Amino acid sequence: MAQGPGERPSRGVGVEVLHPMERVPVSFIIDDSTCLVNLNKFAMPQFDAAYGGENKTYHRDWRSWPNEIPDSFVRKFGEWSAAHGVKGKYSIVPYPACVGRLDRELPGWTAKELASSLEVVREVMVPNWDIHPEMVSHTRVIDTRTGHPYSERGPKFMENWEWTTGRSAEEIADYIRYGLTILKNVGLPCEGVTTPGGFGNRALPQLAQATLSAVRDVYHAEIPHYFRHAYDQGKESVAPRVEYASGLEGSDPRCVVSIIGCTGDWTGGWDNTPPGGADKFISEDLQSGRLVEVIGRGEPACLLAHWTGIWWQGEEKGFRIFQEVHRRIHQRFDNLLWMKLGELARYWAARELTRMEVVGTEVRISAPFACPRFTVRVATRDPGRCRVENAGVAGGVTVVELTEVNSARALRPGTWRKDGDSTVACWDLVKGTGVLKM
């Protein structure tokens, strides 16, 4: 069974929502990161035990892997990314592989080292990256009543596999709240979650509903989102999916957004095996590869990686691959917009849930959510001028006069342009009612 879309507003003919500033969103999804702990070193033997030692995937030489992925690398990666405009999602696994809770004690490191590691995340990563828990431990399921792993072993008691099968949305929400609360205790912001491995695979509607309620409960986030699905090939859409929308005309509109990855992890993987390489994302001649395909068809591109392989035992193999991919896509495309997953989620929620009706040369708007860089195409030829009147939710009309620009690349919030028989307008959409007047 699949997740449900929920309500949709009426949408008049003659108006469509475009990508923000007519650019294709790109985002970088990093899984398996946390503070200090080299998660997959500690996860590997737990995964192996869950399958009774029978699965060769988990027989890698984890004992030789370093315990730590150093904060100096977090800083190096984060500063490079900030300087190059890269945005995305960075997991902070709250109780990484049961080594220790980030809000209590991380055995193997001093309290001071843990505090300083969290500070690096706040300072270097938070400005450009959504922080997600990847459930609680990414390995053993924690009994939320005791805070300890269940005594039972096997795939039914691992976050990655079958624990969610047959569980209710409320049971899963209780579990998600537990992880979120640890992140909240250490002062990290959060609007979404990432599922470890196969978490929620056979409970997709429950997972979506649980995310919606847990993220709202713990963080009061307006538009919770989650990362569960990725399609690394084929024609299936990789655009975000807005799910379980309700109460659109009321004071408490709700929805949850599923962010879809569009690549495999071809950077460095989770288990220190040889990487897929940059060409799988985009070839050296810039003509082929998964990103060329997805961006070429105008869909947002969320690239996938694991922190283990970005660092790659200090060789930084995944990081170098990503740097090359970044260079190539910007050489090939001049219309990309890096966004955090929360920004993508908000844009898609506004895109799908804003009611719009064309009346003469006006577009009447009812927006359940505010949305920066909201961009629409209206079937009106050369209006001469464009303005937005916002009644908002509090009353008192504000007027924003939009300025004409002459190309798509010049589009910014507060501008409009002619495009053949239609008009494209871009502005910061305000929650509540408004009118685009031409």
Ligand SMILES: [Zn+2]
């Ligand atoms: Zn993971």
